[in-house]
Amino acid sequence: MAMNDLEVRNKQVILKDYVSGCPEESDMHVNIVAVTLKVPEGFNGVLVKNLYLSCDPYMGGRMKNKPGGIKPGSSIRGHGVAKVVDSGHPDFKNGDLVWGITNWEEYSLIDSPESLHKIEHTDVPLSYYTGILGMPGMTAYGGFYQVCSPEKGQYVFVSAASGAVGQLVGQFAKLLGCYVVGSAGTKHKVDLLKNKFGFDHAFNYKEEPNFDAALKRCFPDGIDIYFDNVGGKMLDAVLLNMRPFGRIAVCGMISQYGNNQPEGVHNLMALVGKQARMEGFQAANYYHLYPKYLEMVLSYIRQGKIVYVEDIAEGLESAPAALAGLFTGCNVGKQVVEVARE
Amino acid sequence: MAMNDLEVRNKQVILKDYVSGCPEESDMHVNIVAVTLKVPEGFNGVLVKNLYLSCDPYMGGRMKNKPGGIKPGSSIRGHGVAKVVDSGHPDFKNGDLVWGITNWEEYSLIDSPESLHKIEHTDVPLSYYTGILGMPGMTAYGGFYQVCSPEKGQYVFVSAASGAVGQLVGQFAKLLGCYVVGSAGTKHKVDLLKNKFGFDHAFNYKEEPNFDAALKRCFPDGIDIYFDNVGGKMLDAVLLNMRPFGRIAVCGMISQYGNNQPEGVHNLMALVGKQARMEGFQAANYYHLYPKYLEMVLSYIRQGKIVYVEDIAEGLESAPAALAGLFTGCNVGKQVVEVARE
Structure with a gap:
C-alpha cells in the first residue's frame, strides 16, 4: 500500500459469508486496508478511532441472510466507544468521545453522526459505554x-x-x-x-x-x-x-x-x-430516557451500589472469538473488545 | 321418589368421570332427582329455575382432574340465566331474573347469590345474558x-x-x-x-x-x-x-x-x-366495567348497530351434545341451551 502522510493501516474484521446458526470464529477474518485520517472534502460525518467494541447477541441475527444485515465482505457492525479524529459535522470536534454504532475496524468513517451519543462523564471506565452506560x-x-x-x-x-x-x-x-x-x-x-x-x-x-x-x-x-x-x-x-x-x-x-x-x-x-x-x-425505544438513566446509574456506580463485570478481550484480532464465545457462554459478564486505549 | 307438595323432579346433567381431552357427549349423562321449591330454613341463598345455560370453552378445563374443577357425579357448572323461585337473601325476591354461575339442572340452590347479576333490561332476548350481555x-x-x-x-x-x-x-x-x-x-x-x-x-x-x-x-x-x-x-x-x-x-x-x-x-x-x-x-377482571359496557352495548343492539347470532339447543337433554359440539366447531354463533322459556 502506498500511503500518503495521513494514511495509516486500518485493521478490520470482515464477515466471510452469511451465518446460518450461531456465528463462529471462522465466519470472520481480519483484513488490513488503508485509511486516510481525514474526512473527505464535503463529507458531513466524522472519522473515529474505535476504542472499545461491544459483542452483543443481536449481532448474530445481523450476520444471517436477512434484510438489513451485514453483507459478506463487509466489516462487522455493532456498538462501540470511539474518539473523533476528524470531523465534517458542526456538532463534533477532534477528541470528542462518543458511543453508538460503528464498524469493527481501527478507524471508521461514520456518515450519520447524529446517532452517536457524546460521552461527557469519564470518571468511569470508557468501556462501560458499551455496557452499563450504553x-x-x-x-x-x-x-x-x-x-x-x-x-x-x-x-x-x-x-x-x-x-x-x-x-x-x-x-x-x-x-x-x-x-x-x-x-x-x-x-x-x-x-x-x-x-x-x-x-x-x-x-x-x-x-x-x-x-x-x-x-x-x-x-x-x-x-x-x-x-x-x-x-x-x-x-x-x-x-x-x-x-x-x-x-x-x-x-x-x-x-x-x-x-x-x-x-x-x-x-x-x-x-x-x-x-x-x-x-x-x-x-x-427508550433512548429518550437516556439522560435520566445516566443520572441514576452514574450515581449508583459512584456510590458503589451497582457493580459491573466486564470480560475484556485485547485487540481486534481477538474479536471474532469473543463474539462467537457469547453464544456458547464463554464470556463472564459483558463481553468487550479493546481495540485501543485512547 | 316420594314428593311433598313443593317437591318436583329436577333433571340434571352429571359429569360421569374426569375428561382427558375435549369433553364428549358420552362424558355426561342426564339424571333425575327431587327438589323442594323452597330454600331450606336459615339458608341465606336463593333457589332459581334455570332458563338458559351457556356452553363456554373454559368449561372443558373444569371437567379435567384439576383443582377447582367439577367432581365426577356432580352436575356441570357454568354460566346461565335463571329466575328466582324462592329467596333467603334480602337482595333477591321471587321473580327476579339473574345471570351468573349456576348448575346444569332445572332448579338450583345458589348459596352465594352476591355473585349473580340482576337482569334489569328485558326488551332484548333473555338468552343474550349468556352471551353478548353476559x-x-x-x-x-x-x-x-x-x-x-x-x-x-x-x-x-x-x-x-x-x-x-x-x-x-x-x-x-x-x-x-x-x-x-x-x-x-x-x-x-x-x-x-x-x-x-x-x-x-x-x-x-x-x-x-x-x-x-x-x-x-x-x-x-x-x-x-x-x-x-x-x-x-x-x-x-x-x-x-x-x-x-x-x-x-x-x-x-x-x-x-x-x-x-x-x-x-x-x-x-x-x-x-x-x-x-x-x-x-x-x-x-373487567366486571367493574359491566354497567358501562351494558349501557354501550344495549344502545348498539337497540340501534341495530350490533347483531348477535346464537345457536340455541332445546332442552337439558341436548346440553351434553351442545357442549361437546363447541370443541369440534358444530355451533354457529353463541351456543346456548334453553332449559325453560320462563
Whole structure:
C-alpha cells in the first residue's frame, strides 16, 4: 500500500459469508486496508478511532441472510466507544468521545453522526459505554422499569443473569426491594450472582434436569417478573410458575439463535389462567430516557451500589472469538473488545 | 321418589368421570332427582329455575382432574340465566331474573347469590345474558378495549370469529373504524362474518394449507391486533405477521384443549423484533366495567348497530351434545341451551 502522510493501516474484521446458526470464529477474518485520517472534502460525518467494541447477541441475527444485515465482505457492525479524529459535522470536534454504532475496524468513517451519543462523564471506565452506560444498560432499564412494571417485594427471575443486561436487571431489582433469582451456565457465574451482584438465589441451569422443579424450589410462591434473555425450555418452565398478573419482558432468546426452527413453547395457555403479559422490547425505544438513566446509574456506580463485570478481550484480532464465545457462554459478564486505549 | 307438595323432579346433567381431552357427549349423562321449591330454613341463598345455560370453552378445563374443577357425579357448572323461585337473601325476591354461575339442572340452590347479576333490561332476548350481555360480552369488551388498546384504522385479526366472543370483537373493531379479518371453520361461518357481522374479509382456516400465506394475503401490511381464541398454529403464523408494537390478546386456545401436551409455538422471537405484546386475560377482571359496557352495548343492539347470532339447543337433554359440539366447531354463533322459556 502506498500511503500518503495521513494514511495509516486500518485493521478490520470482515464477515466471510452469511451465518446460518450461531456465528463462529471462522465466519470472520481480519483484513488490513488503508485509511486516510481525514474526512473527505464535503463529507458531513466524522472519522473515529474505535476504542472499545461491544459483542452483543443481536449481532448474530445481523450476520444471517436477512434484510438489513451485514453483507459478506463487509466489516462487522455493532456498538462501540470511539474518539473523533476528524470531523465534517458542526456538532463534533477532534477528541470528542462518543458511543453508538460503528464498524469493527481501527478507524471508521461514520456518515450519520447524529446517532452517536457524546460521552461527557469519564470518571468511569470508557468501556462501560458499551455496557452499563450504553445499549445494554438502556435494555436493562427500559426492559425492567418500563416493561416489567416492577414493585417492591415482588418475585423476579432473570435468565443469562450474569450477562451484560442480566447483571443489571438483577441489581436494579434488588435496589427496588425485590426478591431476585438468576440462572447462569457455570458455577463461577452462579457465585458471581450470589456474591458480587447480591441476588437472593441463583442456579446453574446446566445442572438442573428439570427447570420447572428448579423454579419451584427457588419460587415456592411463583414469579411476578421474568426478564427473559434465553427463551426456549426455560421460558416454557417459567410460564408454569407465573403469579397472577405476572409480566415477562422478552429481551432476547439466546438459547434459540443457533436453531433454524426455534424450539416450540408449549405453556402459553398459562398466560390466560394467570392473566399474564409477555412483551418484546428494544432498547432504542427508550433512548429518550437516556439522560435520566445516566443520572441514576452514574450515581449508583459512584456510590458503589451497582457493580459491573466486564470480560475484556485485547485487540481486534481477538474479536471474532469473543463474539462467537457469547453464544456458547464463554464470556463472564459483558463481553468487550479493546481495540485501543485512547 | 316420594314428593311433598313443593317437591318436583329436577333433571340434571352429571359429569360421569374426569375428561382427558375435549369433553364428549358420552362424558355426561342426564339424571333425575327431587327438589323442594323452597330454600331450606336459615339458608341465606336463593333457589332459581334455570332458563338458559351457556356452553363456554373454559368449561372443558373444569371437567379435567384439576383443582377447582367439577367432581365426577356432580352436575356441570357454568354460566346461565335463571329466575328466582324462592329467596333467603334480602337482595333477591321471587321473580327476579339473574345471570351468573349456576348448575346444569332445572332448579338450583345458589348459596352465594352476591355473585349473580340482576337482569334489569328485558326488551332484548333473555338468552343474550349468556352471551353478548353476559360473560362472553365482557370477555370481548375487556379483551378488545382494555387489552388490545385499539385505535381507529388499525389492522385487526380475530380467530374463531363467528363464536360467542369473536363475533363481538369483530363488530366492536368495525364500529371503531378498524380493518377487520376473521377466520372460522366452515363456509357458512365465513359468510356470516362477511355478510352479517360486516368483517372486511374472512377465510376458512380448514381450507388454508398455509396460515402464514393466508394472513399475508389478508394483511399485506401486517396485523396490529390479534384477538386469539385458538392458539397453536394460527398464533404461530400471526406472530410472523405482527406490525411494530402489535398486541395479541390471548382469550383462549381452543385448538389446544384436546391435546394433553399443547403444540409448541415457535415464533415468539418475533415479539422482540416487533416490540409486540401478548397478554392473557379473563372477563372477571373487567366486571367493574359491566354497567358501562351494558349501557354501550344495549344502545348498539337497540340501534341495530350490533347483531348477535346464537345457536340455541332445546332442552337439558341436548346440553351434553351442545357442549361437546363447541370443541369440534358444530355451533354457529353463541351456543346456548334453553332449559325453560320462563
